[in-house]
Amino acid sequence: MPGTEISDIKIYPKSIVCEDSQLRGDITISSGCAIHPSATIIAESGPIILGENCIVEEYSTIVHRIPSDHPLFEEGKTPVLTIGPNNVFEVGCRVEAYKIGEKNVFECKSFVSPYVSVSSGCIIGAGCSVQGKQDLPENTVIYGKDCLQREAIEKQGSQTLQIDFLRKVLPNYHHLRKANYDPKKARAQI
Template identity: 65%
Template sequence: MPTENSIKIMPKAVVCEESNLRGDITFSAGCVVHPSATVIAEAGPIIIGENCILEEYTTIAHRLQAGASWNANNILSIGTHNVFEVGCTVEAARIGDKNVFESKCFVGPGVTVPSGCVVGAGIRMHTEQLLAENTIVYGQQALQREGMEKQSSQTLQIDFLRKVLPNYHHLRKPNHDPKKARSVV
């Protein structure tokens, strides 16, 4: 793992200072990271797509497997418009767009979550698996069914949080502008 953190925050992202961020992490435009959220990029960089919400006590981890070492090419790419609710822990191998990880769920490192999925409150997914798109995981036995409707984006919630969080929490300043980062060849 690199010796120091490399946190990139794009313009229009709201990242609370009280969040716990370790490793090489990029927050795209529109992301909202609540206080006490944790993101650990132990195995390689994590790139969080636009308009994702990480609520309190959420943990997103890209952990090292036994015998492996940090690799800059081992990227955990998280899609856009995902919601990580209070207390969930997500270590998934890949995460697509418009997923909801409900409160206190656990998604292990062998799970691939494509797009439009909902992992219900308290669900524990430890076994390696690839969910089908628009899958809803629910109940004590982690039953799965196909969702009938597409997941909607959380635009109203994001707009509200972007206005309210700065009134009550210190924020990390945006420090990366992709327009300025492009080099002239």
């Protein structure tokens, strides 16, 4: 079965996670997320916590891999990649950022290197590549073949309609992984 590996994967209720997605490592998928088939999430340098209502589309890749020359790299420590709520990872994007805020859109075939910190409300345009050590300020838009930067005029909208649609459609065409983690039950055991 594709994507089946020895991993610590926590799937909250109300998430849609297609069975043929590739999930490796310690990954927490919060409530309301939609993980499409052929999406890849790899937690190599430490755990990944995917915030509520994130969408990870086909052939998109999220990797938490801290290179040995990265300022966050320390032997013996496992940094956590906490991805904020309401992010959209569109078809074919590859995101290795060490920090991701909320309400960002990583458009088709975009790339973000592990030396980049993405704040909130950012858009990485289709085919754009963000590399080198940099912190993107809030509401940054990267666009065009030259990967130009500007500040967004308006704040990012909600993806609620798209998530509602995916909750209805994906189960009709794909096998889903079942929710295996309930935070209420976990608190009761403490």
